[in-house]
Amino acid sequence: MNTEVIRIDPNKLDSAGIKIAAEKIKNGRLVAFPTETVYGLGADAFNSRAIIKIFKAKKRPFDDPLIVHIAEKNQLDELVENFSGLAKKLTDIFWPGPLTLVLNKTKKLSDKVSAGLDTVAVRMPANEVALSLLKNSETPIAAPSANSFGRPSATCAQHVLDDLGGRIDLIIDAGRTTLGVESTIVDLTQHPPLVLRPGGVSIEDLKREIKEIQIYAQDKILSPGMYAQHYSPQAKVMLVGGSGLAQVEKVKRLVSSFNPQKFSVGVLAKKENINEYEGCKVKAIGTEKHLEACAANLFYILREFDREGIDIIIAENLKREGLGLAIENRLIKATGGNNVF
Numbered sequence: 266m267n268t269e270v271i272r273i274d275p276n277k278l279d280s281a282g283i284k285i286a287a288e289k290i291k292n293g294r295l296v297a298f299p300t301e302t303v304y305g306l307g308a309d310a311f312n313s314r315a316i317i318k319i320f321k322a323k324k325r326p327f328d329d330p331l332i333v334h335i336a337e338k339n340q341l342d343e344l345v346e347n348f349s350g351l352a353k354k355l356t357d358i359f360w361p362g363p364l365t366l367v368l369n370k371t372k373k374l375s376d377k378v379s380a381g382l383d384t385v386a387v388r389m390p391a392n393e394v395a396l397s398l399l400k401n402s403e404t405p406i407a408a409p410s411a412n413s414f415g416r417p418s419a420t421c422a423q424h425v426l427d428d429l430g431g432r433i434d435l436i437i438d439a440g441r442t443t444l445g446v447e448s449t450i451v452d453l454t455q456h457p458p459l460v461l462r463p464g465g466v467s468i469e470d471l472k473r474e475i476k477e478i479q480i481y482a483q484d485k486i487l488s489p490g491m492y493a494q495h496y497s498p499q500a501k502v503m504l505v506g507g508s509g510l511a512q513v514e515k516v517k518r519l520v521s522s523f524n525p526q527k528f529s530v531g532v533l534a535k536k537e538n539i540n541e542y543e544g545c546k547v548k549a550i551g552t553e554k555h556l557e558a559c560a561a562n563l564f565y566i567l568r569e570f571d572r573e574g575i576d577i578i579i580a581e582n583l584k585r586e587g588l589g590l591a592i593e594n595r596l597i598k599a600t601g602g603n604n605v606f
């Protein structure tokens with residue numbers, strides 16, 4: 266299959282390009298498109314055959330449910346049941362935006378989307394290209410992140426092409442995504458509501474709106490899609506916690522434990538620390554004072570290390586607050602759960 270790429274300037278929406286992409290969605294084809302978080306691999310949520318193609322293109326297990334994207338709240342009517350007052354409040358506050366809600370699904374929506382569960386995950390992305398594609402397609406779009414299963418999510422069109430080129434019909438290239446980590450997922454069918462994945466909306470912001478809330482436990486598999494190993498580059502990833510000099514010393518010890526003749530080592534460091542390390546390739550994730558920029562760089566840099574043939578990535582953990590929690594979650598999963606120091 267030839268994968269077509271259409272370039273769209275997000276500041277100057279080209280309706281011809283969007284219309285071509287929307288036609289493909291209507292015809293049951295796979296279209297990768299930008300959201301504010303990461304690129305999604307989309308198909309008509311009501312076309313089961315198209316949904317199956319998503320799983321095959323990504324080599325994703327069929328028990329890992331997809332997120333359904335919408336452009337207008339009235340599209341919820343055909344997707345979810347028991348839309349509670351809390352759901353309304355959260356969508357009023359956080360949509361469009363990086364908050365995915367798990368709600369009871371209607372019968373109309375195929376089991377393929379929800380991997381056999383009687384719930385569905387929905388969100389309204391805060392990205393004009395995505396919203397315009399959704400409106401022109403005249404259907405909700407089911408879309409997981411547009412990467413091969415288990416790999417870091419794609420934050421630019423080239424990374425989608427690297428993983429899925431030849432396996433999908435079209436990629437809308439609108440440059441790098443702004444947030445860089447995926448949406449926060451909250452399961453509202455649980456009491457109290459349960460955060461399944463930290464992401465673009467911070468736990469602190471959620472706690473202000475939800476009186477009682479349970480937070481995921483990193484070591485438990487809570488939903489079929491939450492396998493331990495995820496978001497992984499080809500390189501082995503090691504994550505070093507702590508802060509200040511103690512953290513730097515730990516990273517240095519790890520770097521020097523590898524024979525440079527045998528392994529090329531990369532360090533993913535805070536901007537503040539990039540001059541601390543020798544005998545390895547150092548890349549700055551950003552300054553810890555600006556976690557938004559760090560989140561935007563995370564997957565991008567993991568893939569850059571891969572392209573440069575790095576064998577081992579040693580990552581400094583960041584502050585465990587705000588977007589730092591989403592970054593930590595992705596890095597722990599990239600290690601496969603081992604190699605956290």
Ligand code: TXA
Nearest residue numbers: 302304305330331384385386409410447448488490491
């Ligand atoms: O920001 C994002 O959320 C991006 C963009 C494209 O919207 N999407 C994304 O999708 O990250 P994906 O498929 O990579 O991750 C979705 C995860 C699943 O792996 C699963 O853990 C959870 O959402 N999920 C989906 N439906 C669910 C359900 N009914 N119950 C519990 N968890 C669900």
Ligand code: MG
Nearest residue numbers: 409410411418
């Ligand atoms: Mg994903």
